[in-house]
Amino acid sequence: MALLPLLKGIAEAFHLIFTLDPYLVKIVLLSLQVSGMAVLLGTLAGVPLGAYLGLKPAESTHFISKLLYTLMGLPPVVAGLVFYLLFSRMGPLGVLGLLYTPAAMIIAQFALALPIIAALTMIGIRGRGKEVQETARTLGAGRLFTAWTVMRESRFVIFGAVVTGLGRIIAEVGAVMIVGGNIEGRTRVMTTAIVLETGKGNFELAVGLGLVLLIISFVINSLLYSFQGGGRDSA
Amino acid sequence: MPDNEIILEIKNLSKVYDKEVLKIEQLSFRRGRIYGIIGPSGAGKSTFLRLVNLLEPPTTGDIYFKGEAMSMNGRAGTPVRREMTMVFQKPLLFKTSVSENVAYGLKARRFSKEEIKARVETLLEKVGLKELAGRYAGTLSGGEAQRVALARAVAFEPAFLLLDEPTANLDPSNVELIERLILDLNRDKGMTIIMVTHNIFQARRIAQEVIFLHEGRIVEMGDTEKIFSFPEDPRTRDFVEGRMIY
Ligand SMILES: Nc1ncnc2c1ncn2[C@@H]1O[C@H](COP(=O)(O)OP(=O)(O)OP(=O)(O)O)[C@@H](O)[C@H]1O
Ligand SMILES: [Mg+2]
DSSP states (O other): HHHHHHHHHHHOOOOOOOTHHHHHHHHHHHHHHHHHHHHHHHHHHHHHHHHHHHHGGGGGHHHHHHHHHHHHHHOHHHHHHHHHHHHHTTSSGGGGGOOTTTHHHHHHHHHHHHHHHHHHHHHHHHHHHHHHHHHHHHOOOOOHHHHHHHHHHHHHHHHHHHHHHHHHTOOHHHHHHHHHHOOTTOOOOHHHHHHHHHTTTOOHHHHHHHHHHHHHHHHHHHHHHHHHHHHHOOO | OOOOOOEEEEEEEESSSSEEEEEEEEEEEEETTTEEEOTTTTTSHHHHHHHHHHHHHHEEEEEEETEOOOOOOSSHHHHHHHHHEEESSSSOOOSHHHHHHHHHHHHHTTTOOHHHHHHHHHHHHHHTTTTTTTTTTGOOHHHHHHHHHHHHHHTOSSEEEEESSTTTTTHHHHHHHHHHHHHHHHHOOOOOOEOOSSHHHHHHHHHHHEEEETTTTTEEEEEEEHHHOOOSSSHHHEEEEEEEEO
């Protein structure tokens, strides 16, 4: 009996997906926008930070490395709570009026993605980056061209870091739930919608969203897999 | 430019890691000559090149390039680097094609596309790798990679070339090819070259002057023939006669 709603849900879910149900589409798009923006910002900040740390001698970055590793494992609900307190009306950033907006969700997810992207970039660059930097400089490259070369040489690592960050935040529910508030049409994303619709007994919608999430996750991880395989030693 | 102009001068240079690995009171290099640095493993040869090439700050002392003190930091480094380059003992090739690798320094100097293409072709021909122009650099053998690294370093015709064991991975016919190229660059372009080598025969074949480094210090230096035929220090004699154990 418990299986029936699931099967019915899957059938309905495909219907919703293939008819591009407006409610579902809207939620999926918002998810992609929020997590996409968060990962973009996380990349812009995390890749240079990771590259900088990766080029320093490992001994001089022990503390910040440990900090990054800790933050990598930060539970999303905790991040959500912290930003809730910051953004709530009485909080230090309350005047910005960001609570329950997509901007707050982006900021919270950015905070979750940043340590992942920075730490994985750092680890990846540490092996060969210093030598790349020296080679580039020796060949007369200026600062910018050298930095560009280091990034380019580590492109597989960096891509992997970014995709891992995206995979983590698009699937998280705690942070967006707390700072976004799961408001229909405004801050409802796939994960929070699944929580809600499951609670209401709307299994079709929940399963449909779950499927979309799975598909997105599959695409992300396939990219990661092929890049890591391709990054071994051939172009 | 006068032929005897001093292009590089070193004063009171030292480098300390866990212990002092290099200490040179005074040393100068004249434009347009080929210097060989020989000495046993761990003598400080690579360290010396790294200091000269500003990859490592000296613990004490100064290095003057064309009369001006060089500093590792800030903008001062870049102009010098444009005239000086180094080929590492274990060169790193970028993860691109062979010709992209050779073109790198030319791109950094904003050479035109046509000029880059022409120079890359000529050089690959000279190092015997014309057929490999399009190959992904990661798939090269050790000796091929070393030749690509040399071609990449000389493509932009630096005034001053530092070579760390440039033929260590090569078979005899390629050694000859590379030695020929080094001599040609010196003769045709007036390049000043410092070549570190374990190989005393190679130093004798190529260098006009030889510096014998031992435990971080210059034991003896002078005209190649003099060092090899009439070494003054017993350690030099042992080394050039192949009796020094290392
Ligand atoms: N980064 C470093 N940290 C600590 N010690 C170092 C470092 N680099 C070099 N050394 C030490 O300095 C000494 C000189 O090293 P260097 O690489 O200059 O020798 P070399 O003459 O080039 O030897 P080889 O012929 O084997 O290449 C060695 O004892 C080496 O272990
Ligand atoms: Mg060495």
